[in-house]
Amino acid sequence: MVVLEPTVLEEVPVTSYSDHPTLSMRTGTWKYLQPRYEDKLPPCAHACPAGNDISKILALLACGDLKGAGKWLRAGNPLAATLGRVCPHSCQQSCNRDSLGGALAIHRLERFLGDQSLQYSPQLQPPTGQKVAVIGAGPAGITSAYLLAQAGHEVHIFDDKPKPGGFLRTGIPAFRLPKEILDQEIALVESVGVQFHQNIRVGRDLTFEDLKSRFAVVIVAAGLHASRPLKISDNGQAHVYHGIDVLERMQTQESLSIPGVVAVLGGGNTAIDVARSLLRAGSTPVIVYRRTEAEMPAIPSEIEEAKAEGVAFHFLAAPSRIVVEGGKIVALECQRMRLGEPDASGRRAPVPLPAPEFRLPVSAVVAAIGETADLEFLPEDLRNHGGFATQSVLDGDFRGVFVAGDVATNSGTVAAAVGSGRQVAATVDRYLRGEQPLTENPVLPSLWPRALNHAQVADAQLLNPAYFLPEVSCPLPEPSQASSTEWAVNEARRCLGCGTCNGCLNCYHWCPDVAIQVSSASAALKIDLEHCKGCGICVEECPRGAMAMAEVG
Amino acid sequence: MKTVLKGNGAVAKAVQMARTQVICAYPITPQTSIVEELAEMVASGHLDSRFIKVESEHSSMAGCIGAASTGARTFTATSSQGLALMHEMLHWAAGARLPIVMVNVNRGLGPGWSLWADQSDSLAQRDTGWMQVYCQSCQEVFDTVIQAFEVSQRVLLPSMVMLDGFFLSHTYEDMDLPEPSLIDSFLHPICLPHKIDLQKPATLGSMVSPDRYMEFRKKIDLAHQQALDVWTAVDVEWNALTGRSYGLLEEYRMQGAELVLVATATPASTARAVVDGLRDQGIPAGLLRLRVFRPFPAAALRHALRNRKKVVVLDRSCSYGHHGAFHQEIKSALYELPAAEQPDVKGIIAGIGGRDITAEDLEEMLLLAWQDKLSEAVTWWKTLPETINR
Numbered sequence: 001m002v003v004l005e006p007t008v009l010e011e012v013p014v015t016s017y018s019d020h021p022t023l024s025m026r027t028g029t030w031k032y033l034q035p036r037y038e039d040k041l042p043p044c045a046h047a048c049p050a051g052n053d054i055s056k057i058l059a060l061l062a063c064g065d066l067k068g069a070g071k072w073l074r075a076g077n078p079l080a081a082t083l084g085r086v087c088p089h090s091c092q093q094s095c096n097r098d099s100l101g102g103a104l105a106i107h108r109l110e111r112f113l114g115d116q117s118l119q120y121s122p123q124l125q126p127p128t129g130q131k132v133a134v135i136g137a138g139p140a141g142i143t144s145a146y147l148l149a150q151a152g153h154e155v156h157i158f159d160d161k162p163k164p165g166g167f168l169r170t171g172i173p174a175f176r177l178p179k180e181i182l183d184q185e186i187a188l189v190e191s192v193g194v195q196f197h198q199n200i201r202v203g204r205d206l207t208f209e210d211l212k213s214r215f216a217v218v219i220v221a222a223g224l225h226a227s228r229p230l231k232i233s234d235n236g237q238a239h240v241y242h243g244i245d246v247l248e249r250m251q252t253q254e255s256l257s258i259p260g261v262v263a264v265l266g267g268g269n270t271a272i273d274v275a276r277s278l279l280r281a282g283s284t285p286v287i288v289y290r291r292t293e294a295e296m297p298a299i300p301s302e303i304e305e306a307k308a309e310g311v312a313f314h315f316l317a318a319p320s321r322i323v324v325e326g327g328k329i330v331a332l333e334c335q336r337m338r339l340g341e342p343d344a345s346g347r348r349a350p351v352p353l354p355a356p357e358f359r360l361p362v363s364a365v366v367a368a369i370g371e372t373a374d375l376e377f378l379p380e381d382l383r384n385h386g387g388f389a390t391q392s393v394l395d396g397d398f399r400g401v402f403v404a405g406d407v408a409t410n411s412g413t414v415a416a417a418v419g420s421g422r423q424v425a426a427t428v429d430r431y432l433r434g435e436q437p438l439t440e441n442p443v444l445p446s447l448w449p450r451a452l453n454h455a456q457v458a459d460a461q462l463l464n465p466a467y468f469l470p471e472v473s474c475p476l477p478e479p480s481q482a483s484s485t486e487w488a489v490n491e492a493r494r495c496l497g498c499g500t501c502n503g504c505l506n507c508y509h510w511c512p513d514v515a516i517q518v519s520s521a522s523a524a525l526k527i528d529l530e531h532c533k534g535c536g537i538c539v540e541e542c543p544r545g546a547m548a549m550a551e552v553g
Numbered sequence: 554m555k556t557v558l559k560g561n562g563a564v565a566k567a568v569q570m571a572r573t574q575v576i577c578a579y580p581i582t583p584q585t586s587i588v589e590e591l592a593e594m595v596a597s598g599h600l601d602s603r604f605i606k607v608e609s610e611h612s613s614m615a616g617c618i619g620a621a622s623t624g625a626r627t628f629t630a631t632s633s634q635g636l637a638l639m640h641e642m643l644h645w646a647a648g649a650r651l652p653i654v655m656v657n658v659n660r661g662l663g664p665g666w667s668l669w670a671d672q673s674d675s676l677a678q679r680d681t682g683w684m685q686v687y688c689q690s691c692q693e694v695f696d697t698v699i700q701a702f703e704v705s706q707r708v709l710l711p712s713m714v715m716l717d718g719f720f721l722s723h724t725y726e727d728m729d730l731p732e733p734s735l736i737d738s739f740l741h742p743i744c745l746p747h748k749i750d751l752q753k754p755a756t757l758g759s760m761v762s763p764d765r766y767m768e769f770r771k772k773i774d775l776a777h778q779q780a781l782d783v784w785t786a787v788d789v790e791w792n793a794l795t796g797r798s799y800g801l802l803e804e805y806r807m808q809g810a811e812l813v814l815v816a817t818a819t820p821a822s823t824a825r826a827v828v829d830g831l832r833d834q835g836i837p838a839g840l841l842r843l844r845v846f847r848p849f850p851a852a853a854l855r856h857a858l859r860n861r862k863k864v865v866v867l868d869r870s871c872s873y874g875h876h877g878a879f880h881q882e883i884k885s886a887l888y889e890l891p892a893a894e895q896p897d898v899k900g901i902i903a904g905i906g907g908r909d910i911t912a913e914d915l916e917e918m919l920l921l922a923w924q925d926k927l928s929e930a931v932t933w934w935k936t937l938p939e940t941i942n943r
Contacts, residue, residue, distance in 0.1 A: 009775075012768045014650045014709055017747050018756040025760070 023531070027513060031534025031552060035507075035527060038548040040499035044091035044106060049416040050077055051423075054091055054106060055500050061113065061492035066485065069492075070117025073110070076422050078146040078189050079139055079168075079414065081118060081181050084111025086172055087415045088299040096498050105491055112488045118184045122192055125152035130432045133158060133215040135202050138166025139414045140405025141221035142186070143421025144428065145194040151429045155194045158211070160201035162252075166223050168414065170248035171270065173277045179251075203377025212400070217428050220378065221404040221421065224371035224412075230265065232319055239322065239329050243270040243368025250277050257281060260363030263288050263332045265319055267296035269412070271368035272303060275311045278366075285311050286360065290318040290337050290350040297412075318350060320357055322365055332360045373407045393427065393437055402428055501525065501546040507538035554730045560721040563691045563728065564630065564656045564714075565590035567698035569600045570736045574625040577605040577616030581635040582668050583718040584658040588630060610635035614642035614653075621651035622757060624748040626702065629653070632718065633660035633667075633674045640678065643711075647682025647773060649758055652705035652743060653712075654698065655683075659818070659869070660718040661906040669907020670718040672817070673870040676878045678713070682773050684780060685847040687715045687817040689803075691726040696797055699736060703787050706743045708780045710773070717869075718907065720819040735794055777848040784845050801850040802857060803842040806832060810839025811862040812923050813896070815883060817843050820867055820903075820910045827915040838919055843879060851886040858887060861896040865922045867915075869904045876900045876931050899927040903934035910934075 006012045044054040053072060060069035073080050087107060095103035130153045134141040137159035145155040163169055165182050190196065202208055211218050227242035241258070243266065249256040260283065264275045267289040275285035287306075289296060292315045296303060307313070314334070321333040336358065340351035375383055382401065387394050390408060394401050404424040405417045427437050503525060508516040515532035516525055527538075539547040558566060564587045568576065576595070578588045594600035603620070607613045613629050621627040631639065636657050646653050657675050661667030675685060686701065688694045694716055701712035716722045747757065761769060784801060792798035803821075806828050807813070814824050821842040831838035841857050843850075858864055866884075868877020875881060880900030887895050901918050904910040914934065921927050 009768060009771065012765070012772065014746055014772065015648060015757070016759050016761045016765075016769060018759050019753065020756060021754065022756045022759065 026530050027533050028515075028528070028530040031532065033534040033536060033549045034529060034532060034552050035534070035536060035539045035547050035549055037501050037525065037527075037546060039501060039546055042498035042500070043094040043096060044104075044498075047090040047094040048419075049090070049411065049413060050083060050087070050418040052077060052091075052110070055495060055497050057113065058104070058106075058109065058492040058495040059497060059500070059502070061109065061489060062495060064489055066113070066116055066488075070113050070120055073113050074117050074120045074122065074188075076147065077418055078143055079185055079418055080110055081114030081185055082139075082168060082177055083415055083418065084108070084114040085177050085181070086168075088301070088413060096496055097494060100496075101494065104494055109488055109491060115181075118181075118188065120188065122150050124150055124192060127154070128152040128432065130154065130217070131156070131215045132217045132219065132428065132432075133211045134219045134221055135159075135211070136166060136221040136223055136405070137161070137164035137196060137198070138221060138223045138405060139168060139417035140223070140421040140424070141166070141219065142189050142194075143418045144219055144221065144404055144425040145421075146189045146192060147422060147425035148428060149189075149192040149194045151425075153429070153432060156197060156215070157194060158197045158200045158202055158206070160199065160204075162198055164196050164198060167225075167244075170251050171244055171273070172251075172414075173247065173273050173280075174251065175276070175280065176273070201377070208378055208382075215400075216432060217400050217402065219402045219404055219424060219428065220375075220407060221417075221424075222373060222375065222377075222407055223417075224373050224406045224410070226372045226374040227367065228370040228372055230319070230367045230369065232321060239324060239365065241364065241366040243274045243366055244371060246274050246366055247277060250281065258283050258364045258366075260284065261286060261361065262364045262366060263319070263360060263362040264366045264368055265289075266368035266370070267291065267298060268368065268370065269298045269302065270371070272298045272306050272311075274366050274368050276302075276306050276309060279309055279311060283364075286314060286362065287311060288314045288317050288319060288332065288334065288360070290316065291339065291347065292316060295339075295347040314360065316350065317358075317360075318352070319365075323359070329362060329364055332362050332365055333357045334360060375407070393431055400431075497544055499545055501542075501544065504543065506541055506543055507547065510537050510541045512537065554732075555727060556730050557725050557727050558691055558695075559586075559723050559725045560688075560691050560694050560716045561586040561658070561723065562590060562725075563695040564698055564716070565594065566730065567695045568628045568654075569594055570731075570733055571626060571628075571699055571702050571740060572737070573600070573602050573628045573702075575603045575605065575617070575620035575627045576629065577607060577613045577620060577627070578629045579607050579610050579613045579631070579635060581610070581632045583660060583722045584630045584632040584635070584656070586722075587656060587658075591628075610638040611642055614639040614646060614655075617653045617655075618642060618646050618649060618651060621646070621653045622649065622745075622747075622749050624743050624745045626743060627651075627653045628655070630656040630658070632658045633662055633671075636674045636678060637662060640681070643678055643681040643683060645758070646711045648769070650709040650747070650773075650776070651711060652702070652709055652745070654701045654705055654714065655711065656694075656698065656714045656716065658716045658718050658722045667906040668718065670720050670819075670904065671869055671906050672715070672878075673905075675713060675715050676870045676872075679847065679878065682710065682777075683847065684710055684712045684777070684784075684845070685715065686712065686845050687843065688721065689818055689822050689842065689844075690728075691721070691724070692728040692797070693799060694721065695728060695730070696791060696795070696799070699739065700784070700787050700791055703740055704780060704783050706741065707783050707787070708776045709745070710776050710780060715818065717819045729795075731795055739791065739794055781845075781848045781850060784848075799844055801845040802853050803844055804857060805840040805842070807839040807841060807857065809837055811837040812919055813839045813841055813858060813861050813864045814867065814915065814919055815841045815843060815858075815864060815879065816867040817846070817879065818869070820869070820915070823910065823912050824915050827912050827919065830912075830916060831919060836919075836923055838923075843883075846879070849882060849886070851889075854883060854886050855890055858883075858896055859890050859894040863922045864896045864898045865918055865927070866898060866900050867904075867910075867918075868900060868902050869910075871902050871905070871933075877902050880931065899929075900931040901927075901934050902931060 042055045057069050057072050089107035092103045092106045097103050132153050132155045134145050134157045137157045149155045164186050262283045262285050264271050264285050264287045278285040316337040317334040320335045323331040336353045336355045337350040339348040343349040402424050404420045409420050513531050515528040517528050536549050539549050580588045595602050595604040605616045610631050617627045617629050659672050661671035697714050705712045788798045824840045828838045828840050866880040868879050884898050
């Protein structure tokens with residue numbers, strides 16, 4: 001276009017005015033910082049020991065795509081319906097919605113989606129011809145087997161119990177986890193080709209060396225199944241039941257009756273499960289714990305439910321002697337304690353009070369003071385190997401041996417066992433394909449509540465009244481929390497999608513340089529770096545923390 | 554129609570009758586009731602206008618600039634600190650040649666906090682390119698707001714109309730409101746050559762290199778010179794419709810006056826009685842009220858003051874380290890007269906921060922001047938005596 005230069009003042013426009021667009025001014029050259037879109041790990045997923053991609057699952061659910069959401073949940077997690085019942089849901093505790101109408105009911109949504117997707121049929125990779133043995137059919141073993149079988153490997157699980165499930169079957173009472181649910185999830189694992197060999201105890205029916213010679217990989221996922229011994233005077237030890245044995249016998253239909261007042265020693269999940277199971281069998285359980293409720297390692301909601309059901313608690317009491325008369329337990333003598341300085345676990349340690357012992361009249365004692373691994377079946381060299389309990393690739397004679405679950409992590413939750421199974425499966429798959437192990441998970445920085453721009457959360461964002469309905473209390477049969485699809489979709493819609501761009505266009509509306517490019521409603525947003533001055537308003541105003549600033553170049 | 558309104562009410566009524574399309578304002582004492590009344594008119598449907606609420610005066614002027622750029626009739630009002638906060642945007646409004654009308658209710662600036670009448674706020678904005686008019690009565694306030702809309706849209710300069718805080722903003726007077734049809738026929742539609750047109754995308758206010766910037770600035774100055782005639786013309790047209798006019802300057806008993814008080818705003822109305830009293834005593838006193846300060850009516854001032862003996866200029870502000878703004882500008886204008894025709898000019902700074910300027914004060918000032926007893930070029934009127942020079 002020809003621009004005519006004015007020759008007299010009258011021809012000069014009244015103010016600076018140009019029919020050229022400002023695009024010719026490359027304001028982008030001014031910046032030394034520039035924004036970018038960068039999805040981050042939301043706090044829920046960061047807190048999830050099982051490694052669920054929670055925000056993507058919820059995003060699919062929010063769109064009404066139940067099938068897609070279930071598929072994405074099941075892609076790495078065969079035990080979703082189980083976890084939807086027994087997981088302590090740390091995801092929910094870290095939800096950024098906590099102060100904005102309440103945390104999302106992620107736990108209940110997982111159960112809903114887990115139940116919806118029990119018939120899920122995963123896509124299988126072509127067979128690789130590689131064989132994998134897994135010792136232990138607990139959550140870690142099942143998870144790693146499920147994923148490796150989908151990846152095309154031939155997977156065999158060896159387990160010494162009549163039915164697979166490990167602690168899920170023997171340790172978790174049916175009122176928390178119905179066995180039909182577990183059976184259906186195991187059927188799902190079988191459907192991808194995993195072969196279960198039950199009643200086979202490694203070290204008795206076959207040797208570890210056998211397995212090692214027949215399989216390219218052996219995964220040790222044996223769990224913690226040995227009870228810790230009670231450290232009190234020997235008198236009466238013979239009469240003491242062990243927590244996991246009590247649970248197993250009550251789960252596997254073997255009738256076990258312990259009438260009267262039963263002292264359950266310990267503060268973990270086993271102690272709670274034992275007490276609640278005994279209550280259902282007609283006993284009067286009393287939990288005896290040397291610290292207070294705050295130090296109990298059990299899942300807080302389970303403690304609450306046990307209290308609601310009528311389980312009695314004696315805190316700050318350490319058993320010192322079991323009183324036996326006429327071959328029968330008549331009482332438990334306890335030392336009164338107080339809380340002292342924190343110990344290595346960070347919890348305040350119990351310290352005996354200079355007070356006389358007191359007597360609790362009981363007719364039986366169950367010790368549930370923790371479990372350890374029984375690894376006698378493994379070669380001593382392996383157990384002593386420096387990298388043994390690390391989920392990593394071992395060297396030397398033990399190349400091809402991997403350790404998963406509680407034996408490696410000692411974390412004691414199903415979710416952590418699933419997460420460990422997932423991690424080991426990924427390492428094993430790379431190992432079998434001759435690829436180097438990943439040095440680190442390519443995890444983006446987590447998004448913490450304070451990093452989220454709460455001010456930008458639309459007030460109109462759906463707040464689901466169903467969320468505020470009182471939690472259904474836990475009756476003796478499995479709690480009935482039937483979730484309708486409508487409820488689930490509405491609840492999922494409350495998800496802010498922390499750390500994930502969902503095209504809300506807040507950046508576009510705030511950008512003073514009109515440097516956010518929107519091509520279509522569904523296409524990813526782009527930044528016009530030729531005109532972006534690098535002011536950072538878009539990053540500051542992003543309601544989901546899905547943008548980041550970095551120095552140019 | 555006869556009615557009784559306070560100064561702020563007269564402003565709101567004028568803005569309503571001018572069919573203002575966009576009001577973008579932030580409340581501040583003593584301007585608040587203007588904004589409140591306008592907001593109520595908009596909310597109740599008595600004024601078909603877009604009322605934009607903002608978080609600061611800087612934003613209110615920015616909003617006015619945006620609205621006025623579309624050719625909308627745009628209004629805002631402020632005071633004191635609020636006007637100071639607008640400063641950057643005031644330059645922009647004038648540079649962008651937008652016919653925005655603003656009322657500033659004169660008030661002192663902190664510290665110490667003052668809510669009362671003081672012209673420091675508007676005089677600090679003297680060089681922003683805005684026209685400035687200082688009003689004396691509620692009727693004049695109404696008439697001037699209407700006139701300002703018309704002058705601004707003819708010369709494409711923004712107007713600032715001043716009321717003394719409380720003395721005028723909150724004082725009720727009887728006044729005459731014209732019929733709405735009279736205002737409709739008086740005000741012409743806004744014709745903005747550079748108005749935003751979605752069909753013809755353009756860049757407004759873009760960067761201008763040194764080889765053209767000066768021309769834009771010179772055009773602002775030329776528009777101000779032209780505006781002197783336009784203010785007069787519009788005042789004449791208004792007079793034809795309403796029988797009221799004010800001029801750039803207002804003369805009172807100036808015939809044969811040898812002692813002249815130059816005042817602005819409400820003290821000028823007090824001064825009328827004082828001048829009458831002095832005349833009764835045989836002293837040839839007169840009053841010259843400066844109404845339009847920007848553009849500056851230098852020629853009219855020279856014409857009105859040449860060959861007078863004594864001139865006292867009253868300032869309700871001070872350009873610290875020098876004189877009051879009116880005093881220095883009037884003196885500089887008179888310097889172009891031949892030496893023999895130049896009056897003796899003295900400045901008095903009074904009424905700062907809302908201190909009352911009484912008839913007795915004014916009479917005393919004029920008598921001191923007449924008796925050659927104002928020894929200093931500038932006198933701070935009746936402040937505490939100096940003790941020690943700290």
